[in-house]
Amino acid sequence: MSDNDxxxxxxxxxxxxxxLGLGTWENTDPExxxxxxxxxxxxxxxxxxxxxxxxxEADVGEGLAAADVDxxxxxxxxxxxxxxxxxxxVIETTEASLDRLGVDSVDLxxxxxxxxxxxAEETLGALNELYDDGKIDRIGVSNFEPDQLQEAIEISxxxxxxxxxxxxxxxxxxxLREVCEEEGVELVAYSPxxxxxxxxxxxxxxxxxxxDASAAQVSLAWLRQQGITAIPKASSEPHIRDNWQSLSVxxxxxxIDRIQELEQTGRRxxxxxxxxxx
Numbered sequence: 222m223s224d225n226d227x228x229x230x231x232x233x234x235x236x237x238x239x240x241l242g243l244g245t246w247e248n249t250d251p252e253x254x255x256x257x258x259x260x261x262x263x264x265x266x267x268x269x270x271x272x273x274x275x276x277x278e279a280d281v282g283e284g285l286a287a288a289d290v291d292x293x294x295x296x297x298x299x300x301x302x303x304x305x306x307x308x309x310x311v312i313e314t315t316e317a318s319l320d321r322l323g324v325d326s327v328d329l330x331x332x333x334x335x336x337x338x339x340x341a342e343e344t345l346g347a348l349n350e351l352y353d354d355g356k357i358d359r360i361g362v363s364n365f366e367p368d369q370l371q372e373a374i375e376i377s378x379x380x381x382x383x384x385x386x387x388x389x390x391x392x393x394x395x396x397l398r399e400v401c402e403e404e405g406v407e408l409v410a411y412s413p414x415x416x417x418x419x420x421x422x423x424x425x426x427x428x429x430x431x432x433d434a435s436a437a438q439v440s441l442a443w444l445r446q447q448g449i450t451a452i453p454k455a456s457s458e459p460h461i462r463d464n465w466q467s468l469s470v471x472x473x474x475x476x477i478d479r480i481q482e483l484e485q486t487g488r489r490x491x492x493x494x495x496x497x498x499x
Contacts, residue, residue, distance in 0.1 A: 225466060225469070226264060226265065226462065226465060226466060227265065227465060227466065227468040227469050228265065229265040229267065231265075231468050231469075232265065232266075232267065232468055233445065235407045235448060235449075235450050236382065236407055237296070237328075237359070237382075238268065238296060238329070238382075238383065238407055238409070238450050239266075239267045239268035239296050239450070240268075240445055240449075240450045240451070241266065241268065241441065241445070241450070241451055241452075241464070241465070241467065241468060242266060242267075242268025242269060242270050242296070242298075242450065242451070242452040243257065243258065243261040243266050243268065243269050243270065243452065243453075243454075243455065243461065244270050244411060244452035244453055244454035244455075245257070245258070245269070245270060245271045245275055245277055245281055245454060246272070246275055246411070246454050247275075247454060248275070248277055248280075248454060248456050249275070249276060249277060250456075251277070251279075251280045251283075252280075253456050254277045254280035254281065254283075254284065254456070255280045255281070255283035255284040255287060256284065256287075257284065257455065257456045257457075257461060258280075258281050258283075258284025258285060258287075258288070259284040259285075259287040259288040260458050260461055261455075261461050261465075262284070262285070262288035262290045262295065263288055263289065263290070264461060264462060264465055265465060266461075266465065267290075267294055267295055267296055268295075268296040268298070268450075268452065269281060269284075269285070269295060269296070269297050269298070270298045270299075270385075270409075270411075270452045271297075271298070271299045271300075271322075272299055272300035272302065272331075272333055273299065273300060273301060273302040273305065273314060273318055273333070274300070274302045274333060278299060278318055278321035278322050279321040279322070281322060282321055282322040282323035282324070283323075285297070285322070285323065285324070286323060292324065295328075296328045296329070297322065297324065297327050297328050297329075298327065298328060298329040298330070298331065298361070299318050299322065299327055299329075299330060299331070300330070300331040300332070300333035300363055300385075301314060301315060301318075301330065301331070301332055301333060301344075301348075302314070302333050303333060303334045303336045303337040303338060303339065303494070304337060304338060305338065306332065306337070306338040306339045306340070306343075306344045307338050307340075307343060307344075308343045308344070308346060308347040309347075310338070311344060311347035311348060311351070312347055312350065312351065315330060315351055315356060315357065316356070319356060325355075325356075326355055326356050326357060326358055327356075327357055327358065328358045328359060329357070329358065329359045329360075329361050329382065329383060330348060330351065330357040330359070330360060330361065331361040331362060331363040331383070331385055332344055332345075332348070332361075332362045332363060332365075332373075333363050333364070334363065334364045334492075334494060334495070334496075335362070335364065335365055335366075335369045335496055336494040336495075336496070337494065341369075341372050341373060341376050342376055345360070345373060345376050345377045346376075348360045348377070348379070349377060349378050349379050352379045353379075359379075359380070359382045359383070360377060360379050360380070360381055360382065361381065361382055361383035361384065361385060361409075362381055362383075362384050362385075363384065363385040363386065363411075364385070364386055364387075364495060364496065365384050365386075365496070366397070366496045366497060367396060367397055367400040369496060370384055370397075370400060370401070370404065370406065371400070371404065374404055374406070380405075381404075381406055382406065382407060383406060383407040383408070383409050383450075384397070384401055384406050384407075384408060384409070385409040385410075385411055385452075386408065386409075386410070386411070387410070387411055387412045387488055387489065387490050388408065388410035388411075388412075388413065388444065388449060389410065389412060389413050389414060389415040389419060389440060389444070390415070390419060390422070390425065390440055390443060390480050390483050391415050391418065391419075391483060391484075391485060391486045391487070392415070392485065392486075392487060392488055392489075393481070393485065394408070398447070398449070402448075407450060408448075408449050408450070409449070409450045409451075409452060410444050410449050410450065410451045410452065411452055411490075412454075412489055412490055413440060413441060413444055413451040413452070413453050414437050414440055414441075414453055415440075415489055416489040416490075418486075418489070419436050419437060419439075419440040420435075420436050420437060421436075422436060422483070424479055424480065424483060425439050425440060425480070428472070428476050428479065428480070431476075432470050432472075434466075434467070434470050435463055437453070437463055437464060437467070438463065438464070438466060438467035438470045439467075439470060439472065439476075439480075441453065441464060441467035441470075442467050442470040442471065442472050443472060443477060443480050445467070445468075446471070446472055446477060
């Protein structure tokens with residue numbers, strides 16, 4: 222570790238979830254993916270996020286095994302893909318995910334999107350069965366709009382603990398954050414750096430210069446100070462470290478206000494099957 226790195230204990234938790242994790246979307250090179258997971262864990266990260274659709278669960282599992290960190294210390298999340306949301310498929314593909322990851326259970330299993338084969342009662346019923354069997358410790362949803370989130374909460378016997386959505390200074394998700402707060406659901410931000418666009422923003426660069434930090438660190442600090450968990454994707458050691466060092470950045474109220482007032486420029490992840498497009 223660098224002398225400037227935050228300690229493991231410096232990472233705050235939102236409920237049971239470490240508020241800074243490593244995202245692995247598009248980390249498709251097997252060796253690089255495994256190495257990035259091991260590097261992050263050795264650096265201090267304790268939250269790793271993957272998905273069936275990423276095609277890298279086995280590589281993430283290799284990284285978990287390579288790191289000198291006990292499994293019990295790691296918060297591991299994955300997601301059931303939209304082709305696999307019928308009840309039998311949820312069960313079968315979750316068990317396959319566990320095999321690929323090399324674990325007996327995952328800390329959090331998300332419904333990746335409320336789309337295609339998703340049926341709230343059938344899909345969530347199967348996840349509750351897995352929860353009761355101890356194969357998943359928590360149930361979450363991803364890319365759910367407020368009405369879909371509330372439906373899931375009503376249907377699921379087990380708590381819906383998190384909703385993972387795109388969130389960053391250019392897509393602040395005010396309405397969804399309010400609903401999550403009311404319902405006691407953690408908001409987890411994917412693409413928290415707006416697919417790299419935060420690095421080019423003048424306001425974020427100016428705030429970063431005042432903290433001797435990067436614009437990425439400022440974006441992650443803003444999310445953290447809003448109570449939002451972030452899982453930035455990074456594959457190289459310098460980027461993994463830069464994101465980790467965001468834990469040392471604390472923004473002033475005035476700086477937070479400046480970020481809140483940024484022009485909202487919309488989504489960077491916008492598939493046709495997204496619920497907001499239906």
